[in-house]
Amino acid sequence: RFLGDDAENERIIHAGQNYLLKNNDNFIDLAFMKAVIRDAYWYYLNEKGEGKSGKCDDISGGLHKFVKKKVSEFRMPAKPFILDIDLDFFTYDEGKETYLIEEAEIQKYICRIVDLAKSDSCKAITVALEPECCGGIENCSLLCKKFSELGLDLTLLGKSLLKV
Secondary structure (H helix, E strand, C coil), X not given: CCCCCHHHHHHHHHHCCCCCCCCCCHHHHHHHHCXXXXXXXXXXXXXXXXXXXXXXXXXXXXXXXXXXXEHHHCCCCCCCEEEEEEHHHHEEEECCEEEECCHHHHHHHHHHHHHHHHCCCEEEEEEECCHHHCCCHHHHHHHHHHHHXXXXXCHHHHHHHHCC
């Protein structure tokens, strides 16, 4: 738990002055506030949810950016980074149903993500399986398998967390 104990985190959150929007990932807010990470870039294929670009200050007064961009605007990071993989990136919603994007697109983006993961600048990888946002456990398991086939082994992680 790189963010420390819950009581200290609660104190920092309530002492802070500038937060990201409530619907952005709260762990990113906390990582900014504790100066664990500098900035975050969120690239999306199909815009979902209500997350927005914003800024957050840290306990020393430094300002951090949360930048939301279309994946077509992606540029290789110039500095060391943490790669956060959200499997719902590979889905789209149609009405109340969630579907996987086309197979060729899945392969293309997984190959790009694997290249990022193998970069010397990649210092850590996090994975958000999110079956409730991906159309179910089956879609998550399938995506984990595809990652593994293309060089980033997520099958053991996926099996243990998804219990399949």
